[in-house]
Amino acid sequence: MSDRIQMIVTHLPDLNSVSEVRDTAERRLAQGDATFVADLGIALAERYGSSATPIWQYRSVFDHLLRLLAMTPGPENVEQALRLLRAASRGNRKVARHAASLLADGQAAKDLVIAFAGGSSRAAASAPEEFRACLLQELLLRNVLIAELPAIHAWATSPHWHHHPLAWLPLELSVTEERPPLPSYSMGGTAYALPYGPEGGPNITLGSVTPLPQAIDTTTAEFRSAAATAVANWAEESNGRSEAGSFELAAPVEAAFLPGLLASLGLECLKSVGSDKDFALSACRPENVWRMLFAAASTGGAYNDGVYGAYGRLAAWRSLAALSGTSTAAPFGEVEQNTQECDWYSFGAATEWFEGVAWDIGVVSVAPKARRIAVLAATDTD
Known part of the structure; x- marks a missing residue:
């Protein structure tokens, strides 16, 4: 030396x-x-x-x-x-x-x-x-x-x-992983995008569409953990929290029913939602959902650096597997196929649960035949 x-x-x-x-x-x-x-x-x-x-x-x-x-x-x-x-x-x-x-x-x-x-x-x-x-x-x-x-x-x-x-x-x-939101490094620090919140497409109105199909809560601890994989670092290393739920429906759900159905599920993140001013739901592509989850996992929340790209890629797919109803033991090809076959929606809500700073995620998947939905919400603050 x-x-x-x-x-x-x-x-x-x-x-x-x-x-x-x-x-x-x-x-x-x-x-x-x-x-x-x-x-x-x-x-x-x-x-x-x-x-x-x-x-x-x-x-x-x-x-x-x-x-x-x-x-x-x-x-x-x-x-x-x-x-x-x-x-x-x-x-x-x-x-x-x-x-x-x-x-x-x-x-x-x-x-x-x-x-x-x-x-x-x-x-x-x-x-x-x-x-x-x-x-x-x-x-x-x-x-x-x-x-x-x-x-x-x-x-x-x-x-x-x-x-x-x-x-x-x-x-x-894969096709789903187009344009991963990667950080930009320099000697002065790190910059990255925050691709969170509703996608900005046409909102599906929160109205009084009735009757709503009966929803049976099938959420398990295993599902909750797997679905939240991509945002786990927000809660573990920053000020964040997440909520995940899985529900079987007595009848197929149509897009027009989704806002009212989501508001009726008893989710903490949507508690007290009562008007279109409080709630925004829009259809999105699975590619958009992957980008949100990858960014959340790889770059982290308000006070941490995430798990970086390699494990961020894995974490995003673990969350997508759970949300699409795929076994955690399934091969990659099966997870991606199921992901592509689901209908996806992003949402935001002006409730006390969401911090409303920069790190807010709301994702809904609707399985083929529309008899199962899964929800993931996450929020963090500085």
Whole structure:
């Protein structure tokens, strides 16, 4: 460890500002010294990274160092980012997920092959399997053709990683996954869209359409958990909450009946809804629902960063499986087929349950033959 790195590591907790440390790393990288940036990050991770609540100085500097290497194109920077990742991701899966998202966004796919095929450094050759699994998915989300990258394709189609939960996902984006809302990374931070709320299509009027078909509540704890997979991080890491319900109908439901039927189900999120001014329901495509759920899972709510792209993709499909009435053990193709066969609606409501800030989701699925509906609502606030 160089004297300069030792000094930074020793005095980091005493700093009121980490700007000078960041500037030093940026200058060294501009001079072509990516190794210094990785060495500094590794030393900091070894000293402060194992704490359950790392000091803010470490969190700020480490994220900046990782971004520097990931967002500055070039194979040398990739190799040094992998060195840093190997040291910092032990027992911390979130670091691997974050690094995969950053590198997929900031580096050319051809330069990321070394994470699967090895490189000049031993650290690159031994990239963590969790990171590889996430990086594969992050590249797919950015429309990289894995079949054109033999080393990555060979790893992705090998049997040894098929026990991994992400292996359930196909090696190409499906029709439902068009235009995934991905974050935009920079050295200054992260920007992303918030594709929530009603789709903006023609509203289905909340009127006195009668008689409403009888609805039997078939919600189970398993359904509730599975349907809310995509928004679970809002409740676990931010200020959010969710509600999910599944109902069997005594007669087929038509679109005109839906507003009144939803208002009659006893859902907390729609409690006290009484007029069109309080409630907006519109038909939407399954692609729109997937985008909402993917964004909620991958980028998080008001006070967290979500689970990033790879697990965000998986979480969105877990929610869609439940909402479309598909078994959680079903293959991907069956889940997507059932998703496409359902009718989908998005809704919003001016009730006390919804925070009405920026993170509001209301989704309804109507199964073929219109004898089953499922509802997912979520909200979060800063």
